[in-house]
Amino acid sequence: MGGRAVRFPSGLQIVAGPDLARNLSGMPKPALLVTCAVGFEDLVRGDLREQHDLRSTQVGPGDIALEGFSPVATFGPMIDRVAVALDPALGTVAALAAVDWSAVLDVAGGVRFRVHLPGEDQPRQQLIEAIEAGLGWRNEPADWMVNVDVARHRAELGPWSWAARFGSLRRLPATTPGPVAAGLIRLAKARTGDHLLDPCAGVGTVPVIDGLTRDGSTTAVDVDANSVAIAADNVAALNLSGRVKVLQGDATALDLPAASVDRVVTDLPFGKRVGSNEINRTLYPAVLREIDRVLISDGRCVLLTDDKRVFADSAARARGLKIVAERVIRYNGVTPTAYVLTRSRRTRRG
Template identity: 45%
Template sequence: MPYRPRIDLDRQINDHLILRTAPGAVDYLAEDVRALGARVLRRYPDGLLIEYTGALRPLAASRYFDVLAVDPAALSDSLKDGVLSALLPGGDAVRFRVGDLGEERWAARERFESEYGWENSPNAWDVNVEPGGAEIGALYLTQRFGELQRTPASTNPVVAAVLTRLAKIEPGQTVLDPFCGAGTLLVHAAELARPGRLLGFDLQNRWLRMAADNLRTRGASALLARADAAHLPVESGAVDRVMANLPFGKRVGSHRVNSALYPAALAEIARVLPGNGRAVLLTDDKRLFRETVQRTRLIRVIKEIVLARGGLHPSAYVVTKRGR
């Protein structure tokens, strides 16, 4: 079996921690950790430096960071009463690897072995020492919540959490993803809100099978069907919330294809939403999206948040109906 780093989430710690997230999600992360009593010491474009005192479990439950790290200069303090003291190594020593530290790499490795008694283990480690900090393997997002199957254009889990928050799903509401792919947004809607019904459509049967597997793995369910986003098999006004990662026209599709797809898909979204409906749509084909919204009856953009992932800078647009 592959080595899985372990940690005591009920351990009470006092530490300065670096939390990394997607640019655009920093405000949501800051709000999350402040609610836990953490003090924000510094903000970065893609993360926070915080002072945190308390059990690890509530902090690990946040969906808005994917990496937690410790300043390498503060490892001794962290080993005493911080997050490193909560590690549960499989052997007699903490396992570590050293990333791209340049000329300091070998000196750092020798220091961790001689000063802390750690075991250099590049292929099975508890701590990954990178220029930005000593990353705790057991607190990676995929370790905390499990890894989902992905399509080439699947939504990043942190971004999916932001989109779900923006959707403001109320208990019992019907939520639709007309470009569901592997079902990442449906999974997050099920886990972070209390929807009444989840609907997921896609043109690719293989993605629908993947979505079904992901939902089943997370203990959620949805009605999945092969359908065209330009011709949704849903009655008018029957969907309370729409969440979608639209084709950007880069990794998937093209701008030329989007020029026909966006008007048809947005017209359908406007049709299936009721007067108080709300859609959260992610795209990097921004000019086309804005122009299409302006030409689509009954909908308008009320909010835009620029996110970043994988070298792209898509925007999450919150779209509502203009009237009932």
């Protein structure tokens, strides 16, 4: 029986169940929940509607329920995790039994699961045994396909998590989560063929995702040698060396010609984990000056920071750039703002 295989640029493959359409007709459809960074829900829902004709409802901060079901290929990089909603009116085992798992997983080799029920050892063990007996699934906490999240009435699909769809990146503590980087790229509206620059690229999350999802070129710059080495590894591991160039350099003195960049997307040092507020007072104006130099006349930049006052002051003083939109994002306990900037005056096109 042929499953529906979806191949991603990273070479990973996911089988979304044999004869998807037939399985779904006449059965109660699994209500799929997708999660994203808080603040990007409207972008995710807009893409699902416009690109895949999928209707959705926001059911909580960063939580979106899909009215229809669709293959994994519809879940773009702003989507972090995909889960099946479990009917809270049923017990957990009955709710799991009510779902047609073959529609969302390759169940041929059996389903491996784990149970998320923190601090409740005995009830968790009982539930594990009930799931094993009732559904014939195997409890494999280290290599699960389904994470049964009891309190949130959902079963997360490990094979549909971000890393399974787009590849695992080597990370550092200040690394931008992939779905957040994808949202920033989305705000930049980069076109086919555009040259995108990330001047504080760290391990290269923004350039890698841009390289995976768009035809064009990307330059990743970071001042830190270790970050640059990891970025180079990430680019090579995902076969993006032809599209993404990694350079060690200073965002305030880039080795790039004037008017050579169409889009700038970066997660700036917030001054907490990386740098300090004091450093940002000189860093931010200098980075904005350099962006002003390398950006084309109708360019656009998306800059993320939690050091909002220093950024707003710096942007207000920047000669050639102005803030045209702001969006507060929430993920991993931080609430930075993504600032969108365009030129404040027309300059000669490069």
